Amino acid sequence: MAEHTKIPYKIYLEENEIPTAWYNLRADMKNKPAPLLNPGTLRPMTAQELQDVFCDELVAQELNDTTAYIPIPQEIQDFYKMYRPSPLVRAYCLEEKLQTPAKIYYKFEGNNTSGSHKLNSAIAQAYYAKKQGLKGVTTETGAGQWGTALSMACSYFGLDCLVYMVKVSYEQKPFRREVMRTYGATVTPSPSMTTEVGKKILAEHPGTTGSLGCAISEAVEAESTRDGYRYVLGSVLNQVLLHQTIIGLETKAALDKYKIVPDIIIGCAGGGSNLGGLISPFVGEMVRGERNYRIIAVEPASCPSFTRGVFAYDFCDTGKVCPLAKMYTLGSGFIPSANHAGGLRYHGMSPVLSQLYHDGIMEAISVEQSAVFDAAVRFARVEGILPAPESSHAIRAAIDEALKCKETGEEKTIVFGLTGTGYFDMAAYEKYNNGEMQDYIPGQEELQKGFDGIPRFPGNEF
Ligand SMILES: *Cc1c(COP(=O)(O)O)cnc(C)c1O
Secondary structure (H helix, E strand, O other): OOOOOOOOEEEEEEEHHHHOOEEEEHOOOOOOOOEEEOOOOOOOHHHHHHHHHOHHHHHHHHHHHOOOOHHHHHHHHHHHHHOOOOOOOEEEOHHHOOOOOOOEEEEEEEOOOOEEEEEHHHHHHHHHHHOOOOOEEEEEEEOOOOHHHHHHHHHHHHOOEEEEHHHHHHOOOOOOHHHHHHHEEEEEEOOOOOOOOHHHHHHHOOOOOHHHHHHHHHHHHHHHHOOOOEOOOOOOOHHHHHHHHHHHHHHHHHHOOOOOOOOOEEEEEEOOOHHHHHHHHHHHHEEEEEEEEEEEEEEOOOOOOHHEEEEEEEEEOOOOOEEEEEEEOOOOOOOOOOOOOHHHOOOOOOOOHHHHHHHHOOEEEEOOOHHHHHHHHHHHHOOOOOOOHHHHHHHHHHHHHHHHHHOOOOOOOOEEEEOOOOHHHHHHHHHHOOOOOOOOOHHHHHHHHHOOOOOOOOOOOO
């Protein structure tokens, strides 16, 4: 690429350049992520055990540590074409505003009704449920993006969709709830009296505003008490990261078109699916010894799984009905303060990303929410997109790296994941605009309470 050839504002792929297979990073990882364990026997979950909860094909993907490329079924490719490829945008205006020599790119996943990347996995999971002849699926949703994406996917394939929505979001985001109901989903605020585990949690914590961990327990119970239903999850699991690699594969294809090689790749991390999806093809090159990148996960200071959590087997849910996953965790009993990035309030983290972080292949930082909204507003005013609070964690880190380049004069290339739009987060923006936004950083004592709930057994020292 000659120096003088200007990179376009948006690098689009042609329809026939959209990837036709997902990339399974686990196949190339030297240290594989640890398997899910049955909490009763402490043995790896078998396919049969997992099939009681998840669709068969998704179980196969969950357990597949060896196949590098998994073909995307034609029906899913066709659906992807309705809103993909997503643009890779050169943030010329932001660069100009920051007066930085850094070159900033973002991969924008907000161009669909769900407003986030979550549709990439929702459509895949709904497809496999339909193919198996199921009646419907159950799930949880925090901020509502996952529930929205899944409702869209289920209505497309004619599946019933039962969503347990974290109560605080259910009350704060009535419009999200209505989008889901418009797509035909049944939405229940969690914890609820519709499940045994919900009743138990309400008895122990009356007045709780809920958490993702609670909602997962309820959704799993709702699945197990209904014939022809399976549970689906919007993040954390290997299968979800796999589907989200469409983000990274498109990003890499777009960069390759212009022979651009990023120095730094940044993403926000809730359960790790967008970040895992974005970085997989790049980390693949790293673990195969072909190239090096700096990879940065950004999480909220109020829910710091990577930066202050421990690497151990833990429950994925508050009700302790799900398998144990080895991950960076704050403990399944940890209920984060009501920060505004609902999608980043999960106590654990993807086992794949946890292993990469543990092996030093990836870095992680935490940021406070007022700094995040500062970055969100700066970005919105020059790039024309009102970002989701979750995505704005990545914006914060990208701006900080670009400002470092300004000091050193280095022309680094920074790529970050802009996972979605923030139109349903205006209550948070309102707080920020009124100067009422508060930062909350949990104390060590509070974290210790969460760690105390992590199961102890030989081999699970932390
Ligand atoms: C759910 C969500 C996230 C965080 O989830 P990951 O699984 O960590 O990607 C980030 N951004 C948006 C917009 C979301 O909806």
